[in-house]
Structure formats: structure tokens, C-alpha cells
Amino acid sequence: MRGVLLLGAAHYPELWTSEVFAKDLELMKRIGLNVVRVAEFTWSLLEPIEGRYDFVWLHELVDSYGRNGIRVVLGTPTATPPPWLVKKYPDVLPVDFNGVPARYGVRREYCPNNPVYRTLTERIVRRLASEFRDDGNVIGFQIDNEVHWGEASSWRYCYCPYCIARFREYLRARYGDIDTLNKAMGTLVWSHRFTDFDEITPPKPPFDLYNRSLTIEWLRFRSLSWVEYVRFQASILKEVAPDKFVTTNLMGLYPEIDYYELCRDLDVCSTDVYPKFGADTYDPAFIALIYDATRNMSRNRRFIVMELQAGATDGYGYVSPEGIGVFKLGVSPEPGEIRKWVYQAVAHGAEGVLFWNWRTNCIGKEQFWHGILDHDGIPRRRFNEVEKVFSELYRIGKAVDGTSVEAKTAVLLSYDSLWAADVIERGYYSHSYVGELIKAYKALWLNRVEVDVIPPNSTFESYGVIVAPFLYLADGGLVDRLREFVYRGGVLLLTPRAFTKDEYNRVRIDDTKIQELTGVKIKEYTRLPADSEALVKFTEWSPIMHGMTVRGSSWLEVYEPVTANPIAYTKWSWLSDEPIVTLNTYGKGETIAIGTVLPQDVLTNLVKEILVFKNIAPIIHEDDYDPSIEYYARVMGTGKLIFIINHGATDRKAKFELKNITEVTDLLTDKKIEPGKIELPLRAHDVKILSVK
Incomplete structure (x- = not known):
């Protein structure tokens, strides 16, 4: 993979x-496409009848790509079990809390914990890897497709x-x-003390009605189910075809799976990014967050961007705890946006970008999910x-090639906190975990620094x-690592409700550390x-925001x-002149605690x-x-590439x-630029890349 960026598209010949x-x-040769992802939805072709395989057509496709200088990433086809499989083994279907199985007809109609599906998965994945392990045109495998409980499960959980x-x-x-377990979970509440593990039933939405400790374990288990399923496929692929890279495509910041754990055994992470899906506008900072998180989800x-x-x-219908909804047909990318999206991904460390998809489909479900080519295949503006x-x-x-993103700042992404606040206690707070994560x-x-988005078990x-x-x-291990980080000289910024719960999702009482x-x-909340x-007035002697008066909302x-x-x-209602932002020196570093939810502009200035x-x-x-312009950098040695994106x-x-x-070059034009103060014109959605030394 090293040496040339992977530039391609998903293809469905x-x-x-x-x-x-x-x-x-x-047209692929004309456009300079060098890789395709194929076959992730072809189980019914690869195994039309149980035990009878047909890989001839796929070999022919791979050979055709190779003759045209196009490499291939093969998808394992497990996201879409064929009809014969579900008919013969109906218990592979996910089951809702009331024991009703999902109806067949969409995709992802399977439970990753089902032993029969595991057996069938191993069979098709092992056969796929065996067929192409010696094929030089195939460079890697994508496991499944966007693993999650999926459209087949209305609550996105399985209770089989x-x-x-x-x-x-x-x-x-x-x-x-x-x-x-009883002691840790406090099961005496509501007389739920268990005498045997077989008495335990998983909770269902709305989760806040159930024991908090049991529910956080259910959410962890649900995530672990997918982690283990991906790990199961990865082990087969690496055993049979060790020279091919193994990945799976994530879905941005999908909240139901701990992506850091999911990616731990993969050779490279992949993610799917649709800035304008379901919305007429989007926040480029959120897209940047996805990339900086994905980079740190990868073990290397x-x-x-798959x-x-x-x-x-x-358009897309969906089922959520609030009911049935629909995403409208999207708006088309404006001229320059597609190019800009590619460069934003590369700026944040991507080693390849593949589009979805090559040619817009005329049949099936996603008939208006447009690709590089329209339905008629005629090259136009997007092409x-x-x-x-x-x-x-x-x-x-x-x-x-060889450059990388090096960050001195980080944002902590805690799936446990996300699940505890946004899933179990959904709606309890006027602010959300994900919302505060994006804001942070x-x-x-906005302050023009590189950022890593890291898990709690990182080294800091x-x-x-x-x-x-x-x-x-936060568990005790995270508390200890943060203490060490600050003690050695780091600055830790905390926002409201920090450390409220322990690892069992119980309200923390022992808070000495x-x-x-x-x-x-915490005196009152x-x-x-x-x-x-709430009025927030910084003191004149504060080392940050000194003398400023701002306002907070949602929480106090x-x-x-x-x-x-x-x-x-x-100052708020009956409270007057109470400490709401504090700075604590601990060892060589500082911890800053904020007791209210600050608006974006105030938090940005504070940071x-x-x-x-x-x-x-x-x-x-x-x-x-100009907040509409993004600056991001990749470095190598004393050199740096600065991406400037309008x-x-x-x-x-x-x-x-x-x-x-001392030296500045416009990388896209090879023109030298005088160092020092620089002024660059940027057209709408334009990109400049400066090579500086």
C-alpha cells in the first residue's frame, strides 16, 4: 500500500x-483510478446453492481489472446472506425483545453470535481467501460491510x-x-438480587428503566459481539492470505460499537464518509473529527476512506426509539466540493480515497445514491x-508519501461515557455526549492545531x-493515567459531569484520587x-480569559x-459568587474544571x-x-505540508x-512563495497545499 495513494471507487459490475x-x-483508465472494491454483496453469486461455489466470474473480473492497471480490494460477502441461507437456517435472523425474528428482505439479516452463521461465515470467507491468496491483483480484503445490527433489527439489538x-x-x-455481580450492580434495588446467571435477562429500550450497571454491560457486550465477529473473520483471512491487508469499513462515529476495539486486529482502518447524507449542509469540523478519530482507531x-x-x-427510511423516519434525497455536491472532500481526507492522514460508487445503480434499493457516473454512464461534472x-x-x-499527522493536543473519546449518557440516560440532559465531543x-x-481523538486506554x-x-x-485506570498525565506537566480540560460514574455505571462516592x-x-449541581x-465571570488574575464575562447553559x-x-x-438564581471554573496545579501540570456548558465560541476562545x-x-x-478556512498539516522531518481548504x-x-x-512552495503549481506574511486567493471550495521547510 505504501508509495502510491489508493484512488478508486466501489464497483458493482x-x-x-x-x-x-x-x-x-x-473510463477508469482515463480517470486514473487504481483500485476498486468489489464483491461485498455477492454471496448469492459466489455460493448460489449451499456448498456449491462459483468463483469463475470473480476471477475473470479481477483479471480484467489487473490488465487495466487496477488493483482490487475484495469484500467478504457476509453483510448480505442469500435467500437460501435464511430459508434453511431461519434462526440466523436477529430477534427482538419479544422473540419476534426480523423479516428478510433488506440486508444485515443475521446475528453475529449465531453459531450456524459463524460456521457459514468461516466457510465462505476461507474459500474466498483461498481463491485469491496468490492473486497479485488482489491487495486486500474488506470484512463484511459497515458492521452493525442493521436495517433488519428495529431496535438494532438482538435478543436471540x-x-x-x-x-x-x-x-x-x-x-x-x-x-x-449482585454486589457490584446493586441488584437489591427493586428486589432484583440474582441467585444464578441464568436468571439474567438483557435490558431493552428505553434502557433507563433498567439497572444501570446491567445495562452498561449489555451495551459493552453488544459492541463486543461485533468486535469478536470481525476478529473471527480477520483471523481466517490472515491465516489463509497473510500477504493481503485486512480492513473493514467503519461508519464515521457510529455510536453502538467501540471502534477502537474493532480495529485493534486490522492492518489498516477504513471509514465511510458522506458529508451531505440526510442534510442540506454539514460541518467540516465534524468530518475532520471522523478522520482524526479513525486515524487513532488504527493500531498503526x-x-x-473506503x-x-x-x-x-x-433517501433512506429508518427506525429509531422515537419511531419511523426518513432521510430526504440528498443535495448534489457543489462544484469543487468533491475535490475538497478528497483533500480534507488526505490532509488528516488518509492513504487512500475510494468513492461510492462508480456508476449510479438503476435497480435495487439505492437507485438515487449517485456515483461518479450517472445512470447513463456519461462523464459529466462530477467525473x-x-x-x-x-x-x-x-x-x-x-x-x-511518508508524511504523517503529529498532534500535541487530543480529545478523549469514551464509548462508556457515550453509552451511559446518550443511550442509557438518553434525554436526561439538555446537552449530549456526542454534541460536547464535537464541540471540544x-x-x-478552529485554533489551527493538529488533533488526535483517542480512547481512554491510550498513553498520554x-x-x-x-x-x-x-x-x-471513568474507571480507576483512566483516572490514574490522567493523574500521571497532569502530574508530568500536561493540561487537562474537563467539562461538566466529569467522573460522575465508576466503571460499573454507579455514582462514584470514593473520589479521593x-x-x-x-x-x-462539587458543592451543588x-x-x-x-x-x-448562568453568568460566568473570570477573575482579573485568571491566566486564561482574565476579566471576561460569558454565559453558560444546560447544566450548572x-x-x-x-x-x-x-x-x-x-451568578444564577439563588447562587451568587460561587466558583464555577477552577484551575488546580497537580505536580507539573494543571487541571481546569468547567461547571457549565459553554457555547462554541466561548469554548474556542478558552482553548x-x-x-x-x-x-x-x-x-x-x-x-x-476566517473560520470557513481549514488549516491542517502533515509533517516529515523538518518539512511540512500545509493544507488550506476553503x-x-x-x-x-x-x-x-x-x-x-525559509522555503515555501505551492505544491499544486510548483510555484515558489515568499516566506513570511502570505496572502492566497481561494475560490469557492478551493484547496491550496504548501510545502514548507
């Missing part, structure tokens, strides 16, 4: 005639006998005996734009600043009414300082002053700040200064 396939190959049995086994392995920080939006997306960006990336590929990331992104020594938004649930870290006790705001917690210094006080306080310099120094729909000018730089 099985849906078209051989004449269309031949035309596609000609196999899931229930394995959940009980999971609990037995974790707790050892039933008395330990390598990732591919599916990038190539045109307007299809030409992809051709342009591929051509540019071939020219600059050597300069990009954006506060760093390479960072100067860590933001831990809404860290609702946390008090040493934060230097405060309340949810703020929807129309209410006031502090009783133990060793911390109050740097802001609040800016923390970065100055910690001497973390931005990528560029702006003369005229996310606005109008022309802009990037005005900034590069300090301590």
Missing part, C-alpha cells in the same frame, strides 16, 4: 452487462437465545460468581472533478493538552431550565475548592488561551481569522504568516 463493464474499464446465553457467559467471565495510525460521497445521496483531483494527487503523491474537537480545530505522554468532554464514566486531580469537590443561562455545578484556585465565579498558556503554536498565524461557497483570501520558515 455484476449488476451490469459485459458491454457496460468494458466501457467502465476504459444465542445472544442471551453468550451475554450470561460474558457476565460470568467478568464477575466470576453471582454474589460478586493508517487509514483509508466510501466517500460522489454525488447526491438516496471531471474526480479526474482532476486524481491527476493532482498522482503529481504530488511522492511529496505526500471543534474548539481545537506525547500530548500537551487533553480535552475530556462530558467524561461521565479525583479530588487530588481536580482540586475540588442542577440542570438549567431551557430559557436560563459549583465547586468547593480543596487545592484548586477559582478562576471564574457564577486558544490554554494553547498559548501551554506554548502550543498553531500551524499558521492568521492576520485575518469550506465556504464563496471566494476567500487566506491571510497568514509562517514563522521560522
Whole structure:
């Protein structure tokens, strides 16, 4: 994979005639496409009858791609079990809480814990790997497709006998005996004390009605079910075809699976990104967050965008706890947006970008999910734009290869906190975990620094600043690692409700270590009414935001300082002059605790002053700040590539200064630029890349 960026698309030649396939190959060569992902939905072709395989057609396709200089990523076809399988083995279908199985007819109609499906999975995956392990045109395998409980399960959970049995086994392995479980979970509440693991039934939505500890374990188990299923396939592929890379395509920040764990055994991470799916507009900071998270989900920080939006997306119905809804037909990318999306991915570390899909389908479900080509296959604006960006990336590929994103700041992404706050206690708070995560990331992104989005079990020594938004649930190990991080000189920024729950999702009582870290006790807290705001006034002697007055919403917690210094006080209703922002010196570092939910602009300014306080310099120094322009960097040695991306729909000018730089080159034009203060015109959705030394 190293050396050349993977530039390609998902392709479904099985849906078209051989004449269309031949035309596609000609256009792929013209556009400079060097890789396709194929076959992830072809189980009914590969095994039309149980035990009878047909790989001849797929070999012919792979050979045709190879003759045209196109490499192949093969998808294991397990996301779409064929009709014969479900007819013969109906218990592979996921089952709802009432024991009703899903109806066949969409996709993802299977339970990953079903032993029969595991057996059938091993058979088809092993055969696929065996067929292509010596084929040089095949460079890797994608496991399944967007693993999740899927459209077949209205609540996206399975309560089949196999899931229930394995959940009980999971609990037995974790707790050892039933008395330990009862004690840890507090099952005496509502007289739920168990005498045997076989008495335990998984909870169902709405989850807040159930024991909090049991429910967090169910959500962990549900995630682990997919982690183990992906790991199961990865082990087969690596055993049979060890020279091919193994990946699976994630779905951005899909909340139901711990992606850090899912990717641990993969050679490279992949993700799918559709900026305008289900919405007329989008926040480019959120897309950047997806990339910076995916990079850190990969055990070697390598990732591919396996599916990038190539045109307007299809409408999509969905079922949620709130009922049935639908995403409208998407709006088409504006001129320049597709190229911009590619460069944003590359800026954040992507080693390849594949579009979904090559040619818009005329049949089946996703008839209006547009690809690079429209239904008629005639090259138009989107095709030409992809051709342009591929051509540019071939020219600059050597300069990009070997560079990487190096961050001194990080945002902590805790799936336990997400599940505890946004799933189990969904709707309890006026703010959400995911919302605060995005806000925290954006506060760093807008301050022009590189960011890693990291899990709780990371090592923190390479960072100067860590933001831990809404860290609702934290185990003792995480508390100890954060203490060590601060003690050695780091700055930790905490937002409201930090450390509220322990690893069992119980309200934490023993908080001695946390008090040493934060230097405060929580004196009082309340949810703020929807129309209410708390006044927050920073002191004149505060090292950040000194003398400023701002407002917070949603939540209010006031502090009783133990060793911390109050740097802001609040006034709200009956509360007056109570500490609401504190700074605690712990060892060589500092912990800053904020007791209310700050708006984006205030949090961004606060983070800016923390970065100055910690001497973390931005990528560029702006003369005229424009939040619609993104700056991001990839480095190698003393050199750096600075990506400048106009996310606005109008022309802009990037005005900034590069300090301590002696050489600047516009990588896309090879023109030299005078170092120092720089002014660059940017068309709508335009991109510039500067090579600096």
C-alpha cells in the first residue's frame, strides 16, 4: 500500500452487462483510478446453492481489472446472506425483545453470535481467501460491510437465545460468581438480587428503566459481539492470505460499537464518509473529527476512506426509539466540493480515497445514491472533478508519501461515557455526549492545531493538552493515567459531569484520587431550565480569559475548592459568587474544571488561551481569522505540508504568516512563495497545499 495513494471507487459490475463493464474499464483508465472494491454483496453469486461455489466470474473480473492497471480490494460477502441461507437456517435472523425474528428482505439479516452463521461465515470467507491468496491483483480484503445490527433489527439489538446465553457467559467471565455481580450492580434495588446467571435477562429500550450497571454491560457486550465477529473473520483471512491487508469499513462515529476495539486486529482502518447524507449542509469540523478519530482507531495510525460521497445521496427510511423516519434525497455536491472532500481526507492522514460508487445503480434499493457516473454512464461534472483531483494527487503523491499527522493536543473519546449518557440516560440532559465531543474537537480545530481523538486506554505522554468532554464514566485506570498525565506537566480540560460514574455505571462516592486531580469537590449541581443561562465571570488574575464575562447553559455545578484556585465565579438564581471554573496545579501540570456548558465560541476562545498558556503554536498565524478556512498539516522531518481548504461557497483570501520558515512552495503549481506574511486567493471550495521547510 505504501508509495502510491489508493484512488478508486466501489464497483458493482455484476449488476451490469459485459458491454457496460468494458466501457467502465476504459473510463477508469482515463480517470486514473487504481483500485476498486468489489464483491461485498455477492454471496448469492459466489455460493448460489449451499456448498456449491462459483468463483469463475470473480476471477475473470479481477483479471480484467489487473490488465487495466487496477488493483482490487475484495469484500467478504457476509453483510448480505442469500435467500437460501435464511430459508434453511431461519434462526440466523436477529430477534427482538419479544422473540419476534426480523423479516428478510433488506440486508444485515443475521446475528453475529449465531453459531450456524459463524460456521457459514468461516466457510465462505476461507474459500474466498483461498481463491485469491496468490492473486497479485488482489491487495486486500474488506470484512463484511459497515458492521452493525442493521436495517433488519428495529431496535438494532438482538435478543436471540444465542445472544442471551453468550451475554450470561460474558457476565460470568467478568464477575466470576453471582454474589460478586449482585454486589457490584446493586441488584437489591427493586428486589432484583440474582441467585444464578441464568436468571439474567438483557435490558431493552428505553434502557433507563433498567439497572444501570446491567445495562452498561449489555451495551459493552453488544459492541463486543461485533468486535469478536470481525476478529473471527480477520483471523481466517490472515491465516489463509497473510500477504493481503485486512480492513473493514467503519461508519464515521457510529455510536453502538467501540471502534477502537474493532480495529485493534486490522492492518489498516477504513471509514465511510458522506458529508451531505440526510442534510442540506454539514460541518467540516465534524468530518475532520471522523478522520482524526479513525486515524487513532488504527493500531498503526493508517487509514483509508473506503466510501466517500460522489454525488447526491438516496433517501433512506429508518427506525429509531422515537419511531419511523426518513432521510430526504440528498443535495448534489457543489462544484469543487468533491475535490475538497478528497483533500480534507488526505490532509488528516488518509492513504487512500475510494468513492461510492462508480456508476449510479438503476435497480435495487439505492437507485438515487449517485456515483461518479450517472445512470447513463456519461462523464459529466462530477467525473471531471474526480479526474482532476486524481491527476493532482498522482503529481504530488511522492511529496505526500511518508508524511504523517503529529498532534500535541487530543480529545478523549469514551464509548462508556457515550453509552451511559446518550443511550442509557438518553434525554436526561439538555446537552449530549456526542454534541460536547464535537464541540471540544471543534474548539481545537478552529485554533489551527493538529488533533488526535483517542480512547481512554491510550498513553498520554506525547500530548500537551487533553480535552475530556462530558467524561461521565471513568474507571480507576483512566483516572490514574490522567493523574500521571497532569502530574508530568500536561493540561487537562474537563467539562461538566466529569467522573460522575465508576466503571460499573454507579455514582462514584470514593473520589479521593479525583479530588487530588481536580482540586475540588462539587458543592451543588442542577440542570438549567431551557430559557436560563448562568453568568460566568473570570477573575482579573485568571491566566486564561482574565476579566471576561460569558454565559453558560444546560447544566450548572459549583465547586468547593480543596487545592484548586477559582478562576471564574457564577451568578444564577439563588447562587451568587460561587466558583464555577477552577484551575488546580497537580505536580507539573494543571487541571481546569468547567461547571457549565459553554457555547462554541466561548469554548474556542478558552482553548486558544490554554494553547498559548501551554506554548502550543498553531500551524499558521492568521492576520485575518476566517473560520470557513481549514488549516491542517502533515509533517516529515523538518518539512511540512500545509493544507488550506476553503469550506465556504464563496471566494476567500487566506491571510497568514509562517514563522521560522525559509522555503515555501505551492505544491499544486510548483510555484515558489515568499516566506513570511502570505496572502492566497481561494475560490469557492478551493484547496491550496504548501510545502514548507
